[in-house]
Amino acid sequence: MTEQNASAARQPLLRLDELSVQYKLPGRGVLTAVNGVSFELETQQVLGLVGESGCGKSTLARAVCGLEPIHSGSIRFNGAPIRTLGMRTRPKELLRIQMVFQNPYASLNPRRTVGSQIADGLRINPQKDSWSVAGLLDEVELPSDVQSRFPHQFSGGQRQRIAIARAIASGPQLLIGDEPIASLDASLQAKVASLMRRLALESGASMLFISHDLAVVRTIADDIAVMNKGEIVEHGPVEQVWRSPRDPYTQRLLAAIPAVDGLGTLPGLPDAA
Numbered sequence: 001m002t003e004q005n006a007s008a009a010r011q012p013l014l015r016l017d018e019l020s021v022q023y024k025l026p027g028r029g030v031l032t033a034v035n036g037v038s039f040e041l042e043t044q045q046v047l048g049l050v051g052e053s054g055c056g057k058s059t060l061a062r063a064v065c066g067l068e069p070i071h072s073g074s075i076r077f078n079g080a081p082i083r084t085l086g087m088r089t090r091p092k093e094l095l096r097i098q099m100v101f102q103n104p105y106a107s108l109n110p111r112r113t114v115g116s117q118i119a120d121g122l123r124i125n126p127q128k129d130s131w132s133v134a135g136l137l138d139e140v141e142l143p144s145d146v147q148s149r150f151p152h153q154f155s156g157g158q159r160q161r162i163a164i165a166r167a168i169a170s171g172p173q174l175l176i177g178d179e180p181i182a183s184l185d186a187s188l189q190a191k192v193a194s195l196m197r198r199l200a201l202e203s204g205a206s207m208l209f210i211s212h213d214l215a216v217v218r219t220i221a222d223d224i225a226v227m228n229k230g231e232i233v234e235h236g237p238v239e240q241v242w243r244s245p246r247d248p249y250t251q252r253l254l255a256a257i258p259a260v261d262g263l264g265t266l267p268g269l270p271d272a273a
């Protein structure tokens, strides 16, 4: 391997450097929704991005997909800078990033059959020969005869499974879940989250999993980044952040979880119950 190739091989899949994203608020100046965020995501890694509503998680995800203009800093995907372009003009490399949203209707077309939407994804998948619509439905635990049905004929949990199958069908290198479990029954949340992790990793992708639910993120992420008011205040391996949170905001998030490991207390914190 040449030195150049070796350095390319070391490149993270995704790299954010001092990323800032702003919104102009008519008559009220500018809101910095993402403020100087830096992190890297390696191939086959799952990063959980947690933080309360309004802290900038979705803005960050949209910027990674090229859907929000970058105010300053940079985003590199496979070493190449991501430029902001509309959904209709997404360059080929951005098709390797797929998103699963909180509301599956945001990614599924209500007027087209489930089978045809998953087949669309397969058409742009470089490994399409080894995949099939029926196989993907099987992976998300739905029978293949659902192919001819429409999204409204399914429950919320089933629709989210279809959205996941559709996202995975295109063979993404990066799967982003933007609160993908927030609208599901509590009993389904952990199941769908771990399904996303399994399918992302089995298909060779990395995952950025956005949620306000630290407890679920703990079960599926390798690393956690905690976001508060547009900034990453803490970032590290899951168990380190969970057991020894350094930042007071992370400590507050953890303390708000009713019981940790069934003990009701958090290491390094007073009684959290």
Ligand SMILES: Nc1ncnc2c1ncn2[C@@H]1O[C@H](COP(=O)(O)OP(=O)(O)OP(=O)(O)O)[C@@H](O)[C@H]1O
Pocket: 023, 024, 025, 031, 033, 051, 052, 053, 054, 055, 056, 057, 058, 059, 060, 179
């Ligand atoms: N298009 C927009 N124009 C103006 N402000 C916006 C826009 N989108 C988001 N914001 C603001 O930017 C901030 C960050 O919003 P964002 O949706 O990224 O947060 P979030 O952490 O994903 O929250 P939630 O979990 O509720 O979606 C919020 O103050 C929000 O009101």
